[in-house]
Amino acid sequence: MIYPTAPEALLEAMLAAMLSGVITGLLGRADSRRMARVSFAFSVLGCALMAALALGILLDGMSFSLAAGVPGGTSASPLLAVSFSSDPLSGLFLFLLGFVGGAISVASLGYVDRYVHERPATLASFFALFLATMALVVLAGTVFAFLLAWEAMTLVSYFLVVHEHSAWEVRRAGLTYLVMSHAAAAAILVSMILLSIGTGTTSFAQMATLAGGLSPLVRDCVFLAAVIGFGTKAGLVPFHIWLPEAHPSAPSNVSALMSGVMIKIGVFGVLRIVFQVLGVGPDWWGFLLLALGGLSAIVGVLNAIAQHDLKRLLAFHSVENIGIIFMGLGAALVFLSLGSSVLAALALLAAVLHTLNHGLFKALLFLGAGAVVGATGTRDMEKMGGVVRAMPGVALGFLVGAMAISALPPFNGFVSEWLLFQAFFGAFATGSLSTEIAFTVAAATLALASGLAAYCFVKAFGVTFLARPRSSAAAEVSEDAPGSMRGGMALLAGACLAIGVVPSLFLGLFEGTLRELTGAGLPSYSPWAWLSSLPRPAPGSPDAGGTIAFGIVAVLLAVGIVAAWGFRRIGAKAPAESVPMWDCGMDAPSARMEYTASGYAQPMLRVFSAFYRPQQHSALTELGGARPGVLAKTQEFETEVEYPLVERGYNPLADGFFSLARRVGRLQSGGIHAYLAYMILTLVVLLIAVRFFGGVGP
C-alpha cells in the first residue's frame, strides 16, 4: 500500500475533520437536525481518515512523532512535555476507533435524526469531540499528553452520558460515572508519576527502556495503580459499577461508541503501561489479571441474564467481554513471566483480537438495541417482541451480533475465544503444576461464560424480536430503522463475518503489536493459510499446522446451505399447505401466553441463587368465590436480584467519605478571616518546605 501523503498530513486532516464536526454541531441552534447531520458526516470523514492512517501505520510502516510546544518553552517543567507519536499498538487501536467509530457515525446520521429528540446538534458536536479525544489518547507519546487527552475524553463522554439529563436516573448514572472516572484518573496519575519519577522521563518510549531498572516494589505499585485505573475505565470487576448505569442512560449511538471503543481504551492503557513500559513482571501480575478477568466474565454474564432492560443487558455483557479480554492479557503476562514468548503472543493475539471483535459486535448490538428502543420507546424487553416483522434489517444485524458475542462460528467472536482456549491449553506445555491448575480453571470459566452468553442472547434476541408484540408500543412499530443506520450496522456485521471466516487475512494488523509487546511475532503461515487454518504455535514445533479450517468450514457451510435450498426447491412437489396454528383449544393465542424474559431467566436464577440472592414478589388478585386461590384473575410475578458489591462495598465506602467530609467540613467556619488564615498557613508551610526539602524543577 503506497500512500501519497505523509502521516502528519493524514493526522491533521483527521483532526481538522473532527474539529469541523465539533464546530458545525455548535453552529446554529442546538436542535437543528441538519447541523447534526453535517456534523456526523464530518465524523464519518474523520473516522475514515483515522482508519486510513491506522492502516498506513500497521501495514505500510508509516510513523510520525510530533512534539507540541508548551507555553513557557522548554524551560518549563519537563513533566509538561507534550508529544504525539505512532507505534503499532496505537495504530491497532486507531484502526478500531476509525472503523467502529466510523460505522457508528454512519449509523448516527439516521439514528439521531429519527430517535433522538433533544438537542441533536449538540450531541453530534460532542460525539466528534469524543472521537478526536480518543484518537489523541491512543497517539499520546508522553505522560502529560496522555493525561490531558484522557481527562478530555472522560469529560466529553460524561456530557454524552447525561445528554438526556431531564431524567433523574440519567443524572445519577452520570454522577456515578464521573466519580468512578475521577478515581480511575487518580490511580492512572499515580502509576504514571511513579514511572516518571523513577525513570526521569515522561516519554513512554524512553520509559520502556528504563523501567526495568526500577525497584520491584515501585514496579508492583505502578502495576496495581494501572490495573485499578485502566480497569475502571474498561469496566473490570470490581470497578465496573459505573458501566451498567452509564451505558443504558446514554443515547444508543453513544452507548455503542462507549462500549465498542472507549472501554477498549482502558485495555489500551494496560497494554501501554503494563506490557510496553513495565514489560515482564512477576507471575502474580498475570494471575491477578487472569482472576479478575475470569471474575468479570462470570459476574458480567450472570448479571446480564437477570436483566430485562435490553441496554443494561448489553452493558453487563461488556463487563463479561472485558473479562475475557483481561483473561487473555493475564495469560500473556503469565507466559511472559515463564519465558514463553510464543504462547504469550498467542494469548495476546486472542486478547487484542477479542478487543477488536468486541468493538465490532457490541457496537452492532447497541445500534440494533438503539433502533428497537427508539422505535418502541421502552428499554424493557417484556414490552417488546414481534419487532422482526417491521424491522427485518435491524433484526438481522442484531442476530449477527448476538451470534458473534455468543462465540458461534462463522463469526468473529468464535475466532478470538477459540484462540484464547488454544492459549490456555498451551499452558500444559509449560510444565508448572500451579500454572496448569490455574489455566484449567480459566478454561472452565471461559467455557461457562461463553455458554451463559449464548443462553442470554437467545433471550435477548428471542424476546425482543420474535413472537408477538408484548405491548401496544411494540405492535405499532411499522418501519425499519433509517437506511444509514442499517448501513452502519451492515458494515459492522460484514466485518464480524469477514473476521470469522477468513481471520488470517486480518492477522497482519496485529503482527507489529505482538512483536513489540511479547518479542514474538506470529508464526510463519503460508499465503494460503487463510483458506485452511489459523496458525497454532506450539512450543517445539513452531509451524505445527492449524487445527481448524475456517475457510473450508465456511465453504462447506455455504455449499450445504445452497444444496439444502436447492433440494427443497426441486423436491417440493406439492406446494406447502397453510393451516391455522394449533392453539391448544384456547382462543387466539395472545402475547400473554408467551415465554417472558423473566420466565426464561428463572432456571439460571435458581441455579445461581447464591450469586443472585433473588427476591421474588408474586401477587394474586382474587376473583373471590367460595374457594380462594382457584379463581385467580391476575398474577404478578417479579424477581429482583441483589448487587452485593454495590450494597456492601461501594455504599459503605461512600458513607465513609461523606462522614469524613463532614468532619473536614468543620474547618469551614464561615469566617472569612479563618479562610485567609488557612491560605497564609499553606503558603508559609509551602515556602518552608521549599527551603528545607529542596527545590522543584531544574
Next chain:
Amino acid sequence: MALELCAAVVLLAAWLSLVHRRLEAQIYLYATQSAAIAGIAFLVSILYATPLLAVTGGLIVGLNVVVIPWLLRRILRDLRIPPEINMLVSVRMSALAGLGCLLLSVAVIGPLTPLAEIPAAGLLPIAVTVVLIGLFTTATRRKAFSQVLGILGMENGVFLAGIALTYGLGLLLELGIAANLFVLAIVSRLFLHRMKDTFDTVDADVLRSLEG
C-alpha cells in the same frame, strides 16, 4: 542605589501598613508603595534597556497611584466608614509578623539557585514579603474595606515579582494584572455598597451568618 532606595520604600510602606491604624493613612501608604514600584519599573527599564517596562511603570502611576486611591477615598467618604482600623491581632504582633514574613522570604527565596542568573532577582524576596504581608493584612482585619486594601497590597507584590523576574517582558501579563486590579477595585466598591445596604455594616464578621 536608587533601585535599593525604592525597594526600601516598598518594604517600609508594606510594613507600616501593618502598624498604622488610620484608613486614610493606609491609602496614602498604598499610593506611596505603588509610586515606588513605578520608580523601580522605570529604573529597571533604563538599566536593562527594556522600554516596554516603562509602559508598565506608567500604568502603575496612572492606576495605582492616582485612580485607585481616589476610588478608595470616595468609598471611604460615601459609606462613612469609621476611620479607625479594627484588627484581630494587636499592632505589636502584626509588626512582628511583618518581620517574620520578611525573614521567611529572604530565607526561602535567597538561596534559590536559578535566580542567580537574573540580575534584578534581589527584588524577589521583597516582592514575596509584600505579598505575604498583604495576605496577613487581609486575614487579620475586620472591615471588608481594609481587607480590600490588603489584597491591593498583594497585587503590588505580584507586580514587583513580575518586574524582578521578567523586566517587563511579561507586559501582557502585567496588563492582565492591571485590568484585574481595576476590576477588583470596582467589584469591591459594589460589594461594599451592597454589604452596607444589606447588613448596615462593612464588618466582614457578619458574613459568618451566611455559613451553609
